[in-house]
Amino acid sequence: MVSRTRVYLDHNATAPLHPAAREAMCAAFDLCGNASSVHAEGRTARAIIEAARAEVAAFAGIAPKNVVFTSGGTEALNLALTPSIETPDEKRPFGLLVASAGEHPAVLAGHRFGLAQLELAGLTSRGVLNIGALGAILARASAAGHRIMLALQAANNETGVIQPVAAAAAMVHAAGGFLVCDAVQAAGRIDCDTGSLGADAIVVSAHKFGGPKGAGVLCFGSDSYYIREALLRGGGQERGLRAGTENVAGIAGMAAALAAAKARLREETAALSVWRDELEAEISRVAAGAVFFGAGAERLPNTSCFAVPGIEAQVLIIALDMEGIAVSSGSACSSGTVKHSHVLSAMGVEPEVARGAIRVSLGWNSRREDCVSFVEVLERTLSTIRARQDKSAA
Helix, strand or coil: CCCCCCEECECCCCCCCCHHHHHHHHHHHCCCCCCCCCCHHHHHHHHHHHHHHHHHHHHHCCCHHHEEEECCHHHHHHHHCCCCEEECCECCCCCEEEEECCCCHHHHCCCCCCHHHEEEECECCCCCECHHHHHHHHHHHHHCCCCEEEEEECECCCCCEECCHHHHHHHHHHCCCEEEEECCCCCCCCCCCHHHHCCCEEEEEHHHCCCCCCCEEEEECCCCCEECCCCECCCCCHHHCECCCCCHHHHHHHHHHHHHHHHHHHHHHHHHHHHHHHHHHHHHHHCCCCEECCCCCCECCCEEEEECCCCCHHHHHHHHHHCCEECECCCCCCCCCCCCCHHHHHCCCCHHHHCCCEEEECCCCCCHHHHHHHHHHHHHHHHHHHHHHHHHHC
């Protein structure tokens, strides 16, 4: 657990392990059986995996057999973003991967699509997918005879902006295409089953909602989808799509954390929305001119991304950390360093403003007092930084 001597406000990077997940994992760690073995110990391990599969399937609104466990969101995206997915109506390989310009680096890498097969659809200044730009890309691709896959986040990891997945799904399906939704940030925070999203596949990562690191899942909306080329080949686990001995403890912890997230979803969403709005009001009070990114769009209730003009993100993050506050500048999956945000660039944010972007993200163990503490420390830290800047300029 995160020490209460510090204030942890970086749930979009990783949420602290939920007690329910810890309990499920400890029970699984005590088992010695391999889930592929037919003896009693193996059957016990298999039962844990299949119970977890049923839990994930209920969350995603799909049949359990359409749940594929992976080592995390990145592996699940690597598996899903391939030209080789067959559907009942179409066996041809996908010729084009379309992604929003604000996608996670795990998507923008293109995976098993060549770079020439990747095309980006822009964002509006509010951080929302430009539907008009998407329509133009789909029209061109259809005219060229390409089979199209769209990769679109349910919610952006940096700004928290919720994307129009259902509307985009209708467009791509009308063009005969397939939609893979990165629901990593949305799972446990908003409703994001395959039906409401209109997605053909969704990707989830356990450590964002209180599960363990190293566990994820790819959920297909139908059992009629078939990937010709598995990413990991070997013993045939996970319907032949993900070979390797299953991470029983990780899978059990993910299912337990997901169940806990579902149970508290409505209450937590309501509380975090209020705290986030109060937080932003207080930031505006202590940091004149603060800019909040995506504030004009629908956002996750737990996320605030802002910049204080004239203050570099790296300077502020380190100063806050020294005062016991953990926040980040955006995605934590690149190299552990503070980089300029491709998301903010796609939104048209000026580089000198984007360089100051700070992300505050709340979660299952957050308290209103954490937000109060953050503002108090932010006000004091900004005063110190500006005094140093003034001294240097003198």
